[in-house]
Amino acid sequence: MIKVCVIGVRGVPLCIGGIETICRELYPLIYQLSTDWDITILARNTVSEKSYTYKGIKIKVIPALTLPGLENFVHTFVSLIYARLFLHPKLVHLHGIGPGFFSWFARLLGFKTIVTHHAQDYLRPKWGFAGRSILRLGEIISCIFANKVICVSESLQIYLDQQYRFLRSKRVVIRNAGSLNFDAVQSDLTVLERMELEPKKYILAVGRLDETKAFHELIEAYNLAQIQNYKLVIVGGGHGTTAYIRKLEKLSSDNVVFAGSFFDDDLAAIYRNAALLVNPSHMEGYCLVVAEALSANLPVLVSDIPPHREFGLPGECFFNVGDVAALARKISVEDYEIYYSVEASKKQMLNTWQSNAEKHVQLFTEMIR
Known part of the structure; x- marks a missing residue:
């Protein structure tokens, strides 16, 4: 069994958000492709259970500070320590450039590390100067220290390649899917x-x-x-x-x-x-x-x-x-x-979650080798 830890997610399956939707669709399909993958999502805000299973994926809730702007940041640090002490994964998958700030720490702990860059979050108006600076630094650190950086769109990869001309070979594009199951819903009103x-x-x-x-x-x-x-x-x-x-x-x-x-x-x-x-x-x-x-x-x-x-x-x-x-x-x-x-x-x-999962499995396998 190859252990994988996923960090940077509020919760699965019922929490709202793009990353949460992606994780809800992606990891169960990876598990279906091969039960050799032992995947644990270290969530920070979900249902009352401390741990449970969703479609073959283990969910472990790690309590997080509820301080605005710091919740995800602190949770990532604590989750990486928890992973090192108790789970011992081969691979850590960090979602977002906020958690990506700790890609250096994940590498220091001995994990193969992937960061999925979902968006330039520092452009959001809600962040002040300190928040924007940390997120920009998280983007740079991800590009330097992560073994691989997954860009969810070609335009995002183009931006990174123009902004940071070093270590381009680490960056790959795996476009998100988004195909809900539309079968048999036309008459369900x-x-x-x-x-x-x-x-x-x-x-x-x-x-x-x-x-x-x-x-x-x-x-x-x-x-x-x-x-x-x-x-x-x-x-x-x-x-x-x-x-x-x-x-x-x-x-x-x-x-x-x-x-x-x-x-x-x-x-x-x-x-x-x-x-x-x-x-x-x-x-x-x-x-x-x-x-x-x-x-x-x-x-x-x-x-x-x-x-x-x-x-x-x-x-x-x-x-x-x-x-x-x-x-x-x-x-x-x-x-x-x-x-x-x-x-x-x-x-x-043609861009289904199935094909998305297959690309992730290929990348995970290459990294483990």
């Missing part, structure tokens, strides 16, 4: 009925309620467009009650619905029955939301940022970042099918 929604009569946005997702701009564009026939539904939650979440809640109305978080079949049904997916985000490492929408054969409108360009969407699917007036014009058209791309949907459907 229960979740829509609970929200009083009609199929193909709502514009959908999905994501964490974070300022970089720019949902406030989408709501402003929706109100400016004065659309009568479609509601705006925002699916996702936030961490705590931030000033931004309170700001968004004030924008709620009969036609602007904050639906909360959904998973699995319910989320698939919400995607499948939307008229249009809009992602106005100012920054992404790789956008799971767009991947899922394309897998559901939805028309999509997205902000013009490099990670969104990787999906192969035609020009009419883009609007300039922060351009509320342009977005309002685009969602005012009579037929959203002009934003549907057969080619982009077919391309995304």
Whole structure:
């Protein structure tokens, strides 16, 4: 058995977040590919159990400080010590450049170390000078000390190669998947009925309620467009009650619905029955939301940022970042099918979690050898 420890995750399966979604999909598939992998996720915030198993993956909860901005940082350090003393893994997989700050420490403890770079988190407005500096340093340290750095998009790898011209051979691209199981959900309208929604009569946005997702701009564009026939539904939650979440809640109305978080079949049904997916985000490492929408054969409108360009969407699917007036014009058209791309949907459907897991297994195996 080859032991692997995963660090940088709040919890699996029910915690909200892109990294949590990735871990929920990825590691059970790695386990299915070969039971030789003994995978333990060292989580910091999950259900009440101290330890449990999810689809063959061991989850161990390591208590974390609840200090804002320091929780993940301190938890990574403590988890690495716990791994060394009690689990003795061959390989440690750190998710994010915050945990990546400790890639030097993981190497010092004798672990083969992978860091997955999910996004340039230091660009998020919530971080002050100290937080941004630590995250930037985490990015540099990851590039120096990790045995491998996985970039979740080609644009992220290009950025790293331009910014840090050393040790480029360590960096690999494994694009995230995002293909929910859309089989047999077309006729399952229960979740829509609970929200009083009609199929193909709502514009959908999905994501964490974070300022970089720019949902406030989408709501402003929706109100400016004065659309009568479609509601705006925002699916996702936030961490705590931030000033931004309170700001968004004030924008709620009969036609602007904050639906909360959904998973699995319910989320698939919400995607499948939307008229249009809009992602106005100012920054992404790789956008799971767009991947899922394309897998559901939805028309999509997205902000013009490099990670969104990787999906192969035609020009009419883009609007300039922060351009509320342009977005309002685009969602005012009579037929959203002009934003549907057969080619982009077919391309995304080939990028499954199964293929993603196979690439990780290949990388893990090469490192162990």
